[in-house]
Amino acid sequence: MRRDVFQAIADPTRREIIQMIATTPLNVNTVTERFDVSRTAVYKHIKILTECGLIVMRQKGRERFCEAKLEKLQAVSDWVEQYKKMWNARFDLLDNVLEDLQTKNKKHGNKK
């Protein structure tokens, strides 16, 4: 199934899994231990993350390690950055207006 990375990171459990394996790969059981749901439930989350490329599985004996492919978050980063620019631009604009008002106030005060 082709999965959407936005949908994949919508679930808090899946974001927690990403956090766990962000620096170092872990096998399925180790990931599971952190949560109070069944291994199958966690496995399903891992599967969803795999389907959108955020995780790759690597077999090692009878264990399978989950490795994070953080660069797959690029789409999310790009999406949110375009809007960050917009809301920052608005804050800057507001700053300028406030500064202007302050300057005018000073002038008015001096005239008095």
Added chain:
Amino acid sequence: MRRDVFQAIADPTRREIIQMIATTPLNVNTVTERFDVSRTAVYKHIKILTECGLIVMRQKGRERFCEAKLEKLQAVSDWVEQYKKMWNARFDLLDNVLEDLQTKNKKHGNKK
């Protein structure tokens, strides 16, 4: 209902709504026109976006305008940025390794 912004942006229709009103507020019907689902369906999406603060509604006569509060995406930005740093750091590391290899190769070539 308290809503999660990650879950709110998971749906492509909702991301499209955000895009539509990012620069200028629009009333509910105008937003609806863009989609081929019912007004009620779009309204539900708007409601979800409102519940997590990404949209505020402003009454104007019989119309209601949806205004985007883009700064509510800060949580998403912060979350993704921490990982962006990590994957960029890894790419930088890879670059260094490759550069090193190239330098060594040159030296080897010179010796030949």
Added chain:
DNA sequence: ATAATATGCAACCTTTTGGTTGTACAAATA
């Protein structure tokens, strides 16, 4: 006053999501 417009919302339906238990099997260990 009547008709048209813009919206909110209840009631209902289908699909998806997130969870469970139980079974199967390969790899490691006693």
Added chain:
DNA sequence: TATTTGTACAACCAAAAGGTTGCATATTAT
């Protein structure tokens, strides 16, 4: 060899998500 360990996956379930139609209501236009 027998047992334990690590994992995959089928089958099932309740709740949530995303959609619909239909009706109520307030505002605007004729």
